[in-house]
Amino acid sequence: MSTRPPKSVSLLANLPINILLYVTLIVPFILMIYLAFLAWNPAGGYEWWQAPIAGLNNFIRAFSDARFIAALGRTVLFTMAVVGVEFLLGLVLAYLLLGEFRGKRAALSVIIYPLMLPWVVVALIFYLFFQDYGPVNNLFLKGIIGEAATNIHWFLSPTTAFITLLIADIWQWTPFMFLILYSGLSAVSKRLIEAAQVLGASNRTIFWRIQLPLIRPLILVALVLRALEAFKVFDIAYVMTGGGPGTSTETLSLYIYRVAIEYHDISYAAALSLIILIILVAVIRVFIWYSFERR
Amino acid sequence: MMVEVKLEVENLTKRFGDLVAVNNVSFEVRESEFFSLLGPSGCGKTTTLRCIAGLEMPDEGKIIIKGRDVTTLPPQQRGISLVFQEFAVFPHMTVYENLAFGLRVRKFSRDEIRKKVLAIAESLHLTDQLEVKAGRLGLSEQQRIALGRSIAVEPEILLLDEPLTLVDAKIKESMRRELRRLQKELNITILYVTHDQLEAMMMSDRIAVMNAGRLLQVGAPMEIYENPQNVFVARFIGSPTINILCAKLERENGMLKLIINDVKLDVSGKFSKEVGEKYVGRSVLLGIRPEDLLILKEKESKYDVKCKVDMIELLGNRMEVHMRLGKELVRALTLIRFDIREGDEIFLRLYPEKIYIFDKETEERIV
Amino acid sequence: MSIVTKALKYICVGIFLLWILVPVAWMVCLAFKSYPEWRVAYFFPKDPTLSNFIILFEPKRIIGMMGATAIVDPVTLPLINSLIVVGISTVIAVFIGFFTAYGASRYNSPGPFSLFFTLLTRMLPPATFVTPIMVYYSNLKLLDTHLGLILLYAAVTVTYGIWILKGFIDNIPREWEEAALLEGATHSQVIFRVTLPLIKSGLVVSGLFIFLLNWAELLFALVLTNVNAVTLPVHISKYVGAVGQLYGPQAALGIISSLVPLIVGYMIQKHLVTAFTFGMVR
DSSP: OOOOOHHHHHHHHHHHHHHHHIIIHHHHHHHHHHHHTTTOOGGSOOOGGSOOOOTHHHHHHTTTTHHHHHHHHHHHHHHHHHHHHHHHHHEEEEEHTSSSOOHHHHHHHHHGGGSSHHHHHHHHHHHHHHHHTTTTIIIIHHHHHHGGGOOOTTTSHHHHHHHHHHHHHHHHHHHHHHHHHHHHHSSSSSSHHHHHHHHHHOOOHHHHIHHEEEHHHHHHHHHHHHHHHHHHHHHHHHIIIOSSSSSTTOOHHHHHIIIIISSOOHHHHHHHHHHHHHHHHHHHHHHHHHHHHTT | OOOOEEEEEEEEEEEEEEEEEEEEEEEEEEEOEEEEEEETTSSHHHHHHHHHHTOOOEEEEEEEEEEEOOSSSOOOGEEEEEEETTTTOOOTTTHHHHHHHHHHHTTTOOOHHHHHHHHHHHHHTTTGGTBBBGGGHHHHHHHHHHHHHHHHOOOOOEESTTTTTSSSSHHHHHHHHHHHHHHHHHHHEEEEESSHHHHHHOOOOEEEEETTTEEEEEEEEEHHHSSBBBBHHHHHHHSOOOOEEEEEEEETTTTEEEEEEEEEEOOTSSSSSHHHHTTSSSEEEEEEEEGGGGSSOOOOSSTEEEEEEEEEEEEEEEEEEEEEEETEEEEEETTTSSOOOOTOOOEEHHHHHGGEEEEEEEOOBOO | OOHHHHHHHHHHHHHHHHHHHHHHHHHHHHHHHHHGGOOOOOOOOOOOHHHHHHHHTTTTEEEEEEEEEEOOOEEEOOOOOOHHHHHHHHHHHHHHHHHHHHHHOOOOOOOOHHHHHHHHHHHHGGGHHHHHHHHHHHHHHHTHHHHHHHHHHHHHHHHHHHHHHHHHHHTTTTHHHHHHHHHTHHHIIIIIIIIIHHHHHHHHHHHHHHHHHHHHOOHHHHHOOSSSSOOOHHHHHHHHHHTTOOOOHHHHHHHHHHHHHHHHHHHHHHHHHHHHHIIIOO
């Protein structure tokens, strides 16, 4: 399978991708490592290569930066909550849609489309949806708790603002979990299901003891993929809540963005980025090691 | 002795679009019987089996198991068990868990399950592999696991869908004997689907031959072999295949004669008066098995006809001789000691008792 | 399955479908409502209007309502920019992805480092490496240019091209290529005339998928563009920030921005099954 490739193929397979990666990404990555050790004020009129080296100052500052720690913790909480809920909902939905029934194709099309919308549009949708005079307050909640509903200002209280973010993400990404679980479950050989049936198993038993265990590796992949994406959350925080009220819904990406763009503190942003990168790479390595060790 | 009927299939019909896969099939399987559904690929035997199991819903007809009409019941409630051609063992479970699956579903206690599983593992020689994940094992083990877990639930009737098709040729022989032994030992009623007539003949108490969705004949192996009801059954059973020749029935000097090409054969004794009258002057099909033909160097009786040897095939300790009777090709089996060569002219004795006569149109057996 | 369970099933699915449709329905209805109706409780506009849409396209209109004014740019430039940037970067990502996937599938060529690095680009939050890119582009004068954004978009999505296409290429038997080689074709001819046409549907799937991803990209565009290369997502975010109370035009913008991805998404649905069996699910 891996014989020596001929020159032309080798060139084609290596050159473009390497040029692209090195030029666009790898050089900046290296630059970032240097930047993190600087004390640079871009507004000061001098370029970064003229800035004094500040040693580990930026990193030490990061560890006592309450806002940074809070953003990190908040993002982790967000990720876990969102992935958990999406997995459960996706599983329930996959179970419900497994058999044949009328209108299934239409239902599938509807279920999938939130995935196609850009995050900003989703943020926009829920920004409009949760407005004070929007349907959530005026129509739905009014029916449940009466007039008190109009007093809920979704974006003005830390808890409710966070909830709107959760709901937006869950709304958009549950179909993703559903798709993966549904494909996996459908792919389980029909014979195995029939074998279980003739042995007397009910549909529920088949679901829990045959289908689910067989897609365990798939579930793991789906969870990891979704978790990595959820950790990046920026768009909905930026557009819907702006990190507010105050900084109570400021996610990690949003904070780093602010540090770099609004506070112009490039080297600190670089340091923060490096810290997160190291943590993530470590986590990923541990995970890879873990999943391969189990073989 | 009153024999109990385990399974009754009545007028079973199943269509897939325009195709009638199972066409008005009826038969019954008795208690402790090894019953085979035999037929070529696509004849509807697997579909019949799946209808009995509850994996397909018949369009017409009834399935009755031990007196209960189960036609509308799902597979879980029929009291059957099925061993698939592909085995379909649960790859993520150990052998033990596979064998125990049906019992766990039926809510047996852990101790009872343990006892039963160990017993079955013992008789199927799986005891050493109980803790191994079933997905890792080879075909023959998987087949035994599939068999074991089906037996464990003690079904009223055990269904098997061509279980030996995927098994190595060398192991097939021993597995067949194992299966038969197990069946007798545990007194299980078995409905066995296969396309291999040798297999069916060897293992079954009774065989049902199917073709193109129809049930052609039911009977004990010997019965079917010696008394095929139509050309298809005659051809399907027996190896090498029966010779089928075209012949015309004539009356000559008050005697009935079969005319095959230019050869005349006196068959007066075979036909009853009415049947003889009916078929005089018409063409019929004559069937005779290769093993029932006698090869002679010279004509010795009125039943001997002249043939020319076309080709000789050596099969172990026998020879299969292909020869020409007029224009027709006939095959005969004989011991190797016979000294003949290609191109020789020899005589073939057609024992009238061994001849089958079929109607040319309906292919049904007349005599 | 009993009638009760079946009914329950339909109800649950129905509730979920409603939950998917309702928020969007609200936005769609808002888009057609004129100003007085923006704060009402019911869904359908009593007096539908297209004025919200028109406002979006007007050049630098000063919108004044209820005492609040705002200057907004028309949506035409961001729309065009998005089409250009995303379109070109998608093509680049798919083709470079194809070449790399070919090498990876047949010869293990690019080596684990490059492949792992491309995976990293998806795993790490964009915010964590946008800072140095901004500095880098600033020095290279690539800020606020189409080229800068195109290169970046291609670089971060090429990994999907590689992943998806490698799966497709793996499924093409090597013998077919070897047969062509034996008949005198050069390697590049084999790649372009034999393999490429065979994985057309893979190209379509990865292309559509990468397109959707890049179309939605906000962070990089936010940081790296300003006036010239502004993309649609940036425009949307500015709209919500600058004109926080103007729900009608915002909703209209939402609808316009969804049209392209929905069309693309609809096209991908047909190929979705192949996409899932060829690599993503693996």
